[in-house]
Amino acid sequence: xxxxxxxxxxxxxxxxxxxxNKLRQGQPLGITQYSFGDTGVDYTLYNPDHPSGxxxxxxxxxxxxxxxxxxxxxxxxxxxLYGTGERGIQNYGFIDLPDGKVRTINHIPGGxxxxxxTLSPKAYLAxxxxxxxxxxxxxxxxxxxxxxxxxxxxxxxxxxxxxxDKKSANGTSLTxxxxxxxxxxxxxxxxxxxxxxxxAAPAQVTVTVQPNIDATSGDFGGKTS
Amino acid sequence: MALKSFxxxxxxxxxxxxxxxxxxxxxxxxxxxTSLTTSSLSTDQKKYYYNLQFNSKDHLSVxxxxxxxxxxxxxxxxxxxxxxxxxxxxxxxxxxxRTKLKTSQGFSMNEVTQSDVYVCVAERLQMxxxxxxxxxxxxLSGSNAEEPAAPNTSTxxxxxxxDDSKTTDATAAPFGERYNIVSGAAGTVHTAASTKTYGHxxxxxxxxxxxxxxxxxxxxxxxxxxxxxxxxxxxxxxxxLSPDLRVTADADNAFKxxxxxxxxxxxxxxxxxxxxxxxxxRAKANEYNYSNNITFWSGSDYRIRHDDMQDNPQVYxxxxxxxxxxxxxxxxxxxxxxxxxxxxxxxVVKVRLTY
Numbered sequence: 166x167x168x169x170x171x172x173x174x175x176x177x178x179x180x181x182x183x184x185x186n187k188l189r190q191g192q193p194l195g196i197t198q199y200s201f202g203d204t205g206v207d208y209t210l211y212n213p214d215h216p217s218g219x220x221x222x223x224x225x226x227x228x229x230x231x232x233x234x235x236x237x238x239x240x241x242x243x244x245x246l247y248g249t250g251e252r253g254i255q256n257y258g259f260i261d262l263p264d265g266k267v268r269t270i271n272h273i274p275g276g277x278x279x280x281x282x283t284l285s286p287k288a289y290l291a292x293x294x295x296x297x298x299x300x301x302x303x304x305x306x307x308x309x310x311x312x313x314x315x316x317x318x319x320x321x322x323x324x325x326x327x328x329x330d331k332k333s334a335n336g337t338s339l340t341x342x343x344x345x346x347x348x349x350x351x352x353x354x355x356x357x358x359x360x361x362x363x364x365a366a367p368a369q370v371t372v373t374v375q376p377n378i379d380a381t382s383g384d385f386g387g388k389t390s
Numbered sequence: 391m392a393l394k395s396f397x398x399x400x401x402x403x404x405x406x407x408x409x410x411x412x413x414x415x416x417x418x419x420x421x422x423x424t425s426l427t428t429s430s431l432s433t434d435q436k437k438y439y440y441n442l443q444f445n446s447k448d449h450l451s452v453x454x455x456x457x458x459x460x461x462x463x464x465x466x467x468x469x470x471x472x473x474x475x476x477x478x479x480x481x482x483x484x485x486x487x488r489t490k491l492k493t494s495q496g497f498s499m500n501e502v503t504q505s506d507v508y509v510c511v512a513e514r515l516q517m518x519x520x521x522x523x524x525x526x527x528x529x530l531s532g533s534n535a536e537e538p539a540a541p542n543t544s545t546x547x548x549x550x551x552x553d554d555s556k557t558t559d560a561t562a563a564p565f566g567e568r569y570n571i572v573s574g575a576a577g578t579v580h581t582a583a584s585t586k587t588y589g590h591x592x593x594x595x596x597x598x599x600x601x602x603x604x605x606x607x608x609x610x611x612x613x614x615x616x617x618x619x620x621x622x623x624x625x626x627x628x629x630x631l632s633p634d635l636r637v638t639a640d641a642d643n644a645f646k647x648x649x650x651x652x653x654x655x656x657x658x659x660x661x662x663x664x665x666x667x668x669x670x671x672r673a674k675a676n677e678y679n680y681s682n683n684i685t686f687w688s689g690s691d692y693r694i695r696h697d698d699m700q701d702n703p704q705v706y707x708x709x710x711x712x713x714x715x716x717x718x719x720x721x722x723x724x725x726x727x728x729x730x731x732x733x734x735x736x737x738v739v740k741v742r743l744t745y
Contacts, residue, residue: 178669178712178723178743187720188745194720196402198393198713199671199741201678206706206728208685213698226706227728234709238719242711244683245392248703250676252733255700257692335717363392363682366692 181238201246205231239331247363258290258365260300260358266368270343272375277384279377281342286358288365303333303357309347310354310374313340324348335361346378393713394677396669403668410522413512413658415445423531423652426450428645437463437472437639440648448513452651454602454643455480456506457496460635461643471637473506480509480599484592486564497599499587504601506633507589508647512596512658522659523555523569523593524577531653532609532630532646547630548654549608550575551600553591554583566594576657593661602643606632609650629653666744671710673737679703704732710741 184194210225217224234241268282288298302314309324315336322330324347339356352374359367379385396402412419421444429441429448439453454461455478459471481496482488490496497504510528512521528551553569556577560567569591570583588608589600611630629649634641680686680703688695694703706728712721723741731737 175740176723176725178721178741180721181719183718184720195714196712196720197715198395200392200711201673201707202709203681203683203706206683206708208695211696213696223730231708231724231726234722234724241709241722242719246678246681246705247392248678248680253701257687259692
């Protein structure tokens with residue numbers, strides 16, 4: 166008879182910047198939900214041919230020391246676990262963007278406005294399109310841009326702000342445009358698209374934003390860009 | 391399903407704990423007086439108090455108060471002396487019956503109103519929530535009147551002070567507990583307060599009020615130094631805590647307490663209240679068996695990377711996130727090593743959040 170291992174794992178958690186900010190504002194954290202993640206795990210290390218047998222297939226993963234948590238809420242929990250009993254899945258779900266994954270926000274000649282773009286992703290699970298799928302859109306740098314998700318308008322920081330302005334919101338589609346007269350030079354921005362309930366590989370859209378102001382004169386003054 | 395709701399009644403346990411630590415910079419609990427330096431303050435500030443620094447950071451402030459203003463730089467019928475202002479300020483903050491001052495009564499120790507007191511105040515940043523009672527020792531050092539005045543022979547007296555919180559119930563002060571300051575060390579009482587009380591200790595305020603009469607009777611110093619004003623030096627013997635009651639810039643009584651600390655030793659701890667929140671997170675057998683990890687599949691058809699995972703997926707939990715109602719990540723816990731999870735196993739991870 167041996168001594169059984171404790172089957173409860175205990176981990177010390179740290180507050181994220183969002184959590185700290187909430188406390189700073191005098192609000193309770195209001196923790197009501199949790200999720201499990203596997204950020205940093207590389208499933209290519211899983212080895213079904215391991216000579217020690219099935220118990221050791223994942224030994225390269227479980228033996229690897231983990232990095233400790235940091236307060237930035239974007240570093241970890243980027244890949245999450247999900248599932249409520251599904252089995253026999255051969256192909257993973259995916260997100261399709263019918264209008265492509267490379268888009269451009271064009272300057273409208275003769276002014277300081279731009280033509281916005283709309284991302285309308287479709288989710289496919291087990292080979293079938295999922296109706297009414299809810300997506301999480303994350304704009305990695307929202308400076309100089311304005312977005313509309315589910316009727317909610319999100320305006321980014323000024324284009325020349327020194328602080329990168331990451332924004333996330335959930336909805337079925339995302340409309341993205343440049344703020345009038347803000348974009349001083351052509352920039353490339355990234356939008357991550359994830360299925361809120363999980364089960365599909367996330368997609369990434371690269372958006373090129375054309376300048377809509379003349380950096381030397383302050384505006385396009387009726388000139389074409 | 392990525393986010394799962396807590397059953398708050400069953401899954402969340404809150405515990406309050408008290409964490410103590412050395413009071414001094416770097417968590418040091420015992421510091422020799424030679425490591426304490428008086429910070430450079432202006433003359434206007436020194437009329438009232440001195441700061442004692444350790445590692446160039448303020449840790450303790452010392453001052454002297456007299457109920458009638460004796461020992462002030464300036465005091466007259468028209469001018470309220472600095473020591474009187476100090477005395478009344480601390481009395482008003484620390485004691486319940488503020489009307490006593492109108493009848494020339496103040497801090498009462500050994501059933502006698504103390505006309506003058508030495509006061510020590512702990513730096514808030516160092517004491518955190520409060521000073522830990524029952525564990526501190528002040529070794530105040532000086533000399534007695536009989537000691538030879540020969541320079542550089544510092545064979546003085548030492549007075550060991552602590553509080554009686556381990557043996558005596560606290561008296562209620564306006565904002566918490568008040569204990570007697572007695573002779574002894576680290577909460578062990580040598581002479582009970584009923585025999586001699588050296589002062590009052592207010593742990594929540596981090597303030598010690600000590601009877602000048604009792605301190606000077608224990609560590610009087612030489613007569614010649616009682617009135618030597620700001621010419622004190624920690625290197626010289628013959629100094630003590632007999633206050634100079636003249637109204638003159640040379641009185642400088644607060645510096646006497648600073649010197650007594652510098653010639654002695656301080657043992658002190660801070661206290662901090664912390665709340666531990668334990669969140670029990672569970673992944674049942676049929677839950678959380680797939681991953682959004684980009685290495686979980688391969689190829690343009692998003693095929694599950696390993697064929698044997700199609701019917702029996704294996705995932706590896708490396709972290710747990712705690713979210714609010716809006717789905718914003720409030721806290722994160724990382725496992726020291728990844729935990730295997732599949733349809734044949736359940737995982738319970740206790741996530742401990744302390745703040």
